[in-house]
Amino acid sequence: MRLAASKLQSTVATGSLSTSATIEWALAHLLKYPHCMKRCYEEMDTVVGRRRCVEEADIPNLPYLRAVVKETFRLTPTGPLLLPHFTTSDCKIGEYDIPAKTAVSFHVWAIGRNALTTPNPLTFDPERFLNSPIDIRGQHFELFPFGAGRRCCPAIDLSMAIVQFTLARLIQSFTWSLIGDMTPEKLDMREVFGMMITRLKPLEANAIPRLSPDLF
Numbered sequence: 001m002r003l004a005a006s007k008l009q010s011t012v013a014t015g016s017l018s019t020s021a022t023i024e025w026a027l028a029h030l031l032k033y034p035h036c037m038k039r040c041y042e043e044m045d046t047v048v049g050r051r052r053c054v055e056e057a058d059i060p061n062l063p064y065l066r067a068v069v070k071e072t073f074r075l076t077p078t079g080p081l082l083l084p085h086f087t088t089s090d091c092k093i094g095e096y097d098i099p100a101k102t103a104v105s106f107h108v109w110a111i112g113r114n115a116l117t118t119p120n121p122l123t124f125d126p127e128r129f130l131n132s133p134i135d136i137r138g139q140h141f142e143l144f145p146f147g148a149g150r151r152c153c154p155a156i157d158l159s160m161a162i163v164q165f166t167l168a169r170l171i172q173s174f175t176w177s178l179i180g181d182m183t184p185e186k187l188d189m190r191e192v193f194g195m196m197i198t199r200l201k202p203l204e205a206n207a208i209p210r211l212s213p214d215l216f
């Protein structure tokens with residue numbers, strides 16, 4: 001029972017960290033690319049306005065915001081190698097023979113930056129996911145930050161709901177800017193690469209309320 005409880009605790013802790021890291025990356029990308037942030041504000045003001053708070057039910061009507069989240073997962077998937085998997089039988093991947101019981105990792109960070117499948121892969125450009133059938137649920141191998149198949153993350157829906165909704169609230173509620181004399185060009189986007197991709201330097205930003213006080 002104690003083992004089950006501690007496993008549950010670490011699962012929830014890892015899941016929460018992945019979720020908050022994704023939100024931090026999304027804000028960082030938007031601060032690095034101010035025209036994308038501007039487009040988020042425009043979409044939010046047009047679809048939701050400033051007289052009420054954005055709700056979960058608004059998310060399907062915010063395609064640009066959803067594209068921002070996908071683009072964040074493409075460039076900075078919080079689990080860059082997913083979790084290690086093992087082959088259950090001999091198989092062939094491309095020209096490679098993989099024996100049974102071989103540890104296999106999927107480098108989704110590198111896949112997301114592959115110029116063969118993604119033009120200008122190092123540029124943060126949510127537009128590429130507007131009107132695109134590519135989804136994050138493990139059906140499209142250009143973008144599968146939650147894994148695919150039987151062992152994929154069981155919390156995809158929960159995580160997507162949290163990431164999209166929190167980001168929507170943060171964008172609607174505050175005008176974000178970089179601190180001091182920091183410019184988008186100088187913003188340090190270096191990563192710490194491990195089981196999770198986190199920022200080398202935590203994001204620091206100013207947040208000025210853009211809604212009336214009674215909505216906070």
Ligand code: HEM
Nearest residue numbers: 012015018019079082083145146147148151152153155159
């Ligand atoms: C942005 C947030 C999250 C991301 C990017 C993420 C990503 C992943 C990835 C890549 C895997 C491994 C899949 C594979 O190797 O095929 C995984 C597994 C898992 N995730 Fe998440 N996850 C997130 C949030 C969460 C949350 C919030 C929870 C639970 C509260 C959670 C619970 C789990 C569990 C239990 C597994 C293991 C599934 C298995 O081995 O069968 N995850 N996740």
